[in-house]
Amino acid sequence: MKFNIFFIYLPLVHSERHRFMTTYTGINGTTIAGIPEFSAVTTLDDQQMDYYDSNIMELIPRKNWMKDFASTHMWKQDTKIRKHVQQIYKNNIHVVMERFSQSHGVHTYQRMYGCDWDDKTEVLHVFDQYGYDGEDFISLDLKELRYITPVPQGLSTVQKWNNNRAQLEYLKQYYEDECVYWLKEFLTLGKADLEKKIAPQVSLLQKDPSSPLVCHATGFYPSGVTITWLRNGVDHHEDVDIRELLPNDDGTFQKTSTIRITPDDWKKNQYTCVVEHMGETIKRILTEDEIKSNNRPIPYFTILVCVIIVLVIGAAVWIIHKKRLSRYYKFKPVPCESEEEVYIDKGL
Secondary structure: OOOOOOOOOOOOOOOOEEEEEEEEEEEEOOOOOOOOOEEEEEEEOOEEEEEEEOOOOOOEEOOHHHOOHHHOHHHHHHHHHHHHHHHHHHHHHHHHHHHOOOOOOOEEEEEEEEEEEEOOOOOEEEEEEEEEOOEEEEEEEOOOOEEEOOOHHHHHHHHHHHOOHHHHHHHHHHHHHHHHHHHHHHHHHOHHHHHOOEOOEEEEEEOOOOOOEEEEEEEEEOOOOEEEEEEOOEEEOOOEEEOOOEEOOOOOEEEEEEEOOOHHHHHHOOEEEEEEEOOEEEEEEOOOOOEEEOOOOOHHHHHHHHHHHHHHHOHHHHHHHOOOOOOOOOOOOOOOOOHHHHHOOOOO
């Protein structure tokens, strides 16, 4: 899946490395209101570009710079493909459940695919992976041009897909040519947005006196941030927990680090949270005045509840597990006689 190219000069954004990725997620058995049975999301450099789910049945642009592209014929084709994949996933998840001898419960079936590209070295890395209930299920080995599986339940599918040599060859073409072409195209469209730099807002939070102290950085872009703790000016690592980077709805990011210390300890010693982002350093010293308690509504805890729900349904587990390949671009339809044969996920 890749296409003809015209190049644009590209020291485009803050990072030398760029990621273009799509994630499809099918869910069976969830009773949580509003959780769709199927969703598809595309990201470029961790920013969500588009979104589709089985509730809205439309492909929605998530960035202003995607709105012109959303008026094209290609966007209509992408929407059509999403709807087709939705039906395939509804069937596939039941097939996998049967193979794992499961008849009920909440289960997830996912696919992540896309490419990483370094605009300095021009090194390209591609990935196409399927997961089930937070575990690896099937992946494409592009070098060997074959699918592989770590579990016996995937063997029949691997054999079936590996027999379709025409599709494997077209996947090879996509990943070696088209994926980086579209990555460059969208980098150009979103240049101003992707180049922005927003400093984090840093807060010290604590639910109650016996709870861990939380250093919460939010609203920053790009995503590269480090959070460390100092004890009397010296690096401190004991009882410290660094949480995963999470996206905000507005395209910015948030990250937290917790530390467990007794009230007596932090009153006798000076503890400081240090947040570093894009060459800037923000410090917050632990004092009673600086700490926000849970007596006031704090968006951070609401966000945690949302994250827990997502983890329960299993959609985010596999993404985090696969070293932050995190959420999202569809195969771009290229006019050809067997378009749907090539781009749409196959049955198991």
